[in-house]
Structures are given as structure tokens and as C-alpha cells.
Amino acid sequence: MNFPSKLIEDAVHEISLLPGIGKKTALRLVLHLLKQSENHTENLTHALNKLRKEIRYCEQCHHISETQICQICTGVKRDKSIICVVEDIPDVMAIENTGQYSGLYHVLGGILSPIHGIGPEQLKIDSLEKRILETNADQKVREVILALPSTMEGDTTAFYITRKLKPLNIKLSTIARGIPIGGELEFTDEVTLGRSILTRVNYSLD
Amino acid sequence: MYLKNILLNQFKNHAKVQFDFSPEINCFLGINGSGKTNLLDAIHYLCLTKSAFNAQDSQNIQHEGSFFSIKGEFERNDKTMAVHCVLEEGKKKQLSLNGKAYERMSDHIGLIPVVLIAPDDTTLIRDGSEERRKFFDSMLCQLDKKYLQQLIQYQHALKQRNALIKAFNEQAYFDKLQIEPYDRQLVKLAKEIFKARDAFNESFEPKLQEHYGTISGDRERVKIHYESDCRDEGFEAIFLNNHKKDILLKRTGLGIHKDDYRFEIDGHPIKKFGSQGQQKSFVIALKLAQFQSFLDNKKEKPILLLDDVFDKLDDLRISKLMGLVAKGDFGQIFMTDARPERSKNILDDIPADKSFFEIQPTLILD
Numbered sequence: 001m002n003f004p005s006k007l008i009e010d011a012v013h014e015i016s017l018l019p020g021i022g023k024k025t026a027l028r029l030v031l032h033l034l035k036q037s038e039n040h041t042e043n044l045t046h047a048l049n050k051l052r053k054e055i056r057y058c059e060q061c062h063h064i065s066e067t068q069i070c071q072i073c074t075g076v077k078r079d080k081s082i083i084c085v086v087e088d089i090p091d092v093m094a095i096e097n098t099g100q101y102s103g104l105y106h107v108l109g110g111i112l113s114p115i116h117g118i119g120p121e122q123l124k125i126d127s128l129e130k131r132i133l134e135t136n137a138d139q140k141v142r143e144v145i146l147a148l149p150s151t152m153e154g155d156t157t158a159f160y161i162t163r164k165l166k167p168l169n170i171k172l173s174t175i176a177r178g179i180p181i182g183g184e185l186e187f188t189d190e191v192t193l194g195r196s197i198l199t200r201v202n203y204s205l206d
Numbered sequence: 207m208y209l210k211n212i213l214l215n216q217f218k219n220h221a222k223v224q225f226d227f228s229p230e231i232n233c234f235l236g237i238n239g240s241g242k243t244n245l246l247d248a249i250h251y252l253c254l255t256k257s258a259f260n261a262q263d264s265q266n267i268q269h270e271g272s273f274f275s276i277k278g279e280f281e282r283n284d285k286t287m288a289v290h291c292v293l294e295e296g297k298k299k300q301l302s303l304n305g306k307a308y309e310r311m312s313d314h315i316g317l318i319p320v321v322l323i324a325p326d327d328t329t330l331i332r333d334g335s336e337e338r339r340k341f342f343d344s345m346l347c348q349l350d351k352k353y354l355q356q357l358i359q360y361q362h363a364l365k366q367r368n369a370l371i372k373a374f375n376e377q378a379y380f381d382k383l384q385i386e387p388y389d390r391q392l393v394k395l396a397k398e399i400f401k402a403r404d405a406f407n408e409s410f411e412p413k414l415q416e417h418y419g420t421i422s423g424d425r426e427r428v429k430i431h432y433e434s435d436c437r438d439e440g441f442e443a444i445f446l447n448n449h450k451k452d453i454l455l456k457r458t459g460l461g462i463h464k465d466d467y468r469f470e471i472d473g474h475p476i477k478k479f480g481s482q483g484q485q486k487s488f489v490i491a492l493k494l495a496q497f498q499s500f501l502d503n504k505k506e507k508p509i510l511l512l513d514d515v516f517d518k519l520d521d522l523r524i525s526k527l528m529g530l531v532a533k534g535d536f537g538q539i540f541m542t543d544a545r546p547e548r549s550k551n552i553l554d555d556i557p558a559d560k561s562f563f564e565i566q567p568t569l570i571l572d
Contacts, residue, residue: 112384114366114369114372114373119370119373120384152359152363152366152391153366156387156388156391159387160383160384160386160387163386164383
């Protein structure tokens with residue numbers, strides 16, 4: 001693509017590096033910014049700079065935080081005896097939005113994948129172990145829930161963590177997998193359906 | 207089931223061509239380089255989502271083209287299945303059935319069985335074990351969805367394990383805990399895949415023997431020995447004991463990715479002791495047994511692609527093969543020949559509906 005000015009070209013290049021944005025969309029955004037007042041662009045760059053400089057991660061669970069320890073970890077209504085292990089930040093947000101969970105989180109920052117050079121050292125697995133060991137007697141961790149993706153890498157990571165935490169003698173669980181609510185059996189893929197038959201649960205009248 | 211028509215766009219040497227086919231015999235005629243085999247390959251794409259000759263999809267786009275498109279309509283029990291395969295340069299290959307795009311290519315495999323006979327191609331005998339595994343895997347995958355999924359999972363786990371082993375080697379350390387999940391998955395899948403391959407070979411071998419007899423007119427005894435590390439009762443223990451060696455060699459040395467099929471004729475390896483004629487007969491018998499397996503399992507005749515058989519086979523084998531065609535053992539057939547007169551002569555006696563297509567680069571004159 002040819003650009004009338006180097007300034008536009010540079011801006012388009014930077015924006016098109018973002019995920020899901022191609023050169024054409026980037027150009028549209030750049031031209032849009034030029035049509036707006038200068039203030040608008042300044043606010044945007046200011047917000048991005050501030051984000052970059054001031055963003056912090058919770059020292060305990062590695063979720064995004066504005067403070068040393070995040071709001072979830074310090075929340076008074078939170079059940080500190082349960083930790084839910086997730087791959088990344090969006091997963092915390094997804095589970096929070098369900099409104100069904102009031103325990104704590106632990107963000108691994110990825111999952112094991114030797115092809116991509118990601119081993120246990122690249123993830124916050126040691127810090128999870130330490131976290132469980134270091135908790136005081138009155139808020140001892142009773143259970144760790146593994147909420148990892150249903151892929152080979154997710155399973156491998158879950159297996160690794162399970163092995164690692166086994167000596168600590170706490171309850172380890174993994175989220176259930178099966179047919180989505182409102183889903184029809186006939187349209188469910190065979191693997192999921194097969195697995196939900198194998199891991200069926202007792203019917204409850206409550 | 208048969209292929210009613212096909213429309214190609216910028217596929218290999220064909221800029222734009224369209225054909226309506228006979229449900230029985232179709233013959234592509236034309237000089238060398240006119241693109242006869244490419245037409246067979248296009249049909250192969252519609253059935254198996256990929257080329258039979260070139261694993262690199264993008265190399266099948268016409269020179270200086272930016273995409274290829276293959277559209278074909280199959281007829282099965284009065285129902286039409288429109289299959290459309292498109293590859294745009296730099297994008298992912300797209301395959302759709304009746305206008306609905308597949309999420310996974312593997313979902314299409316097995317829907318339209320196809321058998322390709324290219325008699326010149328004795329690589330199945332001569333080349334390494336990978337070719338033979340591919341041949342049997344392709345059949346098993348078309349017949350058994352579960353097998354296909356297991357094989358995909360196995361290959362994925364193997365890739366991860368090999369990457370880990372390589373890292374262990376290069377960084378000179380070892381962590382049993384890290385390799386254990388891959389070991390477990392691979393061992394479990396290897397056992398299942400072995401069982402499926404072994405059972406399949408049991409049913410395949412008699413079919414091969416029968417067809418070898420028909421094609422060669424000989425009475426030699428042919429056999430397939432399926433060899434696998436998994437045949438050993440103690441495979442799991444041996445596999446788990448092999449870490450040191452694996453790390454040294456930077457790859458997984460044991461497992462079903464090392465399996466081989468040894469072809470024998472009267473107790474001797476056909477690779478070393480089979481004559482050229484015996485090797486050709488063997489390859490054709492393999493393909494006819496493949497045809498038979500599909501027919502037995504799916505109760506439907508696969509589409510048969512015959513590439514240049516009249517040129518590459520001697521008269522005896524041609525007449526044996528055509529005997530089967532005349533008997534109506536096959537369903538729809540597509541064949542290629544550089545010499546129109548020869549094909550017309552050979553096919554003259556066969557009571558079937560025949561269509562001949564003169565292929566000229568980018569131009570057709572029926």
C-alpha cells in the first residue's frame with residue numbers, strides 16, 4: 001500500500017501491529033483520528049502511556065491491579081481457602097462475570113507448550129506453590145480449582161500442577177466439561193458428548 | 207455415488223475449465239503436459255481436501271495466479287453434495303459442503319472415498335516407512351473418525367514432547383515431572399493406534415492376496431508384516447526407560463510413528479527381491495484391496511482414479527484390470543492417457559457409459 005505521507009505510513013504501521021487489525025483498518029483509524037480534535041488524540045496517547053507506565057500486577061495472584069495486592073485478593077467477602085488457577089487475565093474476568101465464584105485466583109500467564117518454548121519457569125507455578133505453603137493457619141488453602149483450557153496443552157499443564165501440588169495435601173479439582181446450557185445433544189460434538197456421558201453426575205432434585 | 211461435474215479456477219495449469227462427467231467411465235486424453243493428471247488431482251482435493259502429489263497447497267495455484275478454486279457436485283442417492291475448495295494466497299484453505307464451510311478439514315475426510323492407482327508409483331515399496339504408514343493411515347482415517355482424532359492427538363503430543371526433549375538436551379537438564387504428561391498421553395494413544403492398525407491389517411491382507419492373484423495371474427504368496435514397538439507386551443516400560451537415549455538423539459525413538467509394514471513375496475522382501483512387474487502388480491493389488499476395504503466398510507464404491515495405467519502396465523495386467531472394469535466391479539472411474547486411440551480401442555469392448563475429454567492447456571474441445 002502506498003501512503004501520501006511518511007507520517008501516515010508510520011502511524012498505520014504501528015497500529016497494524018495490533019492483533020486483529022490489518023493495514024486497511026489501521027488507515028481508517030488514522031484518518032479518523034485526523035478528523036477529530038487534537039484533544040482526542042492526546043487523551044488517547046495519554047491514556048495509553050499512563051496504562052503502560054502505571055499498570056501493575058498483583059504480587060499474590062498476578063492479576064492486573066492498581067495496588068500491590070489486587071482487590072480480589074484483599075476483598076473481605078472473598079473465600080481465601082479456595083484458589084482458582086487460570087491461564088490468563090481474560091479468564092479471571094470471564095469467571096468473575098459468572099457471579100458464581102467468590103474465592104481467589106491465580107493467573108499462570110500462559111500454559112505449558114515446549115514448541116513455543118514455554119516451560120514451568122515461564123509460568124507462575126512456583127509462586128502458586130509458595131502461596132499455598134505460606135498461608136497462615138486461619139486462612140489455609142483447602143482447595144485448588146484448575147480452570148484451564150480443554151486442549152492438550154491445558155491438560156498437560158493441569159497434570160503438571162497436580163503432580164507438583166500433590167505432596168501439599170489439599171483438594172484439587174478441575175472445572176466440569178460438557179454440554180452447554182441450552183444446547184441440543186444432537187449438535188454437540190462427539191468428543192464432548194462422549195466425555196459428558198463418561199463423567200456423568202448424579203441427578204439432583206434440589 | 208459419483209461426481210457430476212467440476213469447475214476449476216487457476217488450479218495448476220488450468221485457468222478455467224468445466225466438465226460434466228459420466229457416472230461410469232471418464233477418460234482424459236491429451237499430450238504430455240496438458241494437465242490430465244492435474245484433473246485427477248483436483249478430484250482428489252474434493253475427496254480428501256489435499257493433493258495426491260504435492261503437499262504444498264500454495265504450489266497448486268496457477269503460476270502468477272493469486273488463488274485456486276475447485277468446485278464439484280457429487281450425487282448420492284439422488285441428493286447433491288456440492289464441495290468447494292478454495293485457497294487464496296497467504297490465507298487458510300477453505301472447504302465447504304453445500305455452502306457451509308468446515309471448521310476442521312478433518313471433518314470432511316471419509317465422506318467421499320477415493321482410490322488412486324498410479325502404477326509407476328512404486329514408492330510405496332521402495333521408499334521409507336513413512337510412505338507406507340501414510341497409505342494405511344489415510345485408509346484408516348477415512349474409515350474411522352476416532353482413529354483420525356487419535357492420530358492427530360498423537361502427532362501433536364509427539365511434537366510437544368520432541369520440543370521438550372530438545373530443550374532438555376540443549377540446556378543439559380532433565381525434569382521427569384515435565385515429560386511425564388506427554389509420556390502418559392503418547393503411551394495411551396500408541397496402544398490404541400496399534401490395536402487399530404493391527405486389526406485393520408488382519409482384514410486387509412486377505413484382500414491383498416486375492417487381488418494380487420487376479421492381477422498377476424501368478425501364484426506367489428504375498429504377505430504384509432505389520433511391525434510396531436507396541437507389539438511388545440512391555441512397550442510402556444521400555445518407552446519410559448528410554449528417556450536418556452531420546453534426549454541424546456533429541457527425538458522420541460519409540461512409538462507408533464516408527465511403525466513399518468514389510469511387504470513380502472514368497473517369504474522375501476519385495477523391495478529387494480521383487481521384479482519390476484511383481485512390484486507393479488503388488489502396488490495395484492494394494493490399491494484394489496484398498497478399494498475393497500472401502501466398499502466392505504462403507505457399502506459404497508469409491509471413486510477410482512487411474513493415472514496413466516495403459517502406458518505403465520503391460521498388456522496382461524491391463525487386460526486383467528479391464529476385466530474387473532468390464533465386470534462392473536468399480537463405480538465411477540477417471541483415467542488419463544496420452545494416446546487417445548489406445549484408450550478408445552481398449553475401452554471399446556467394455557459395455558459402460560463412456561465420456562472422452564480432450565485436454566489442451568486451458569482449452570477443451572470435447
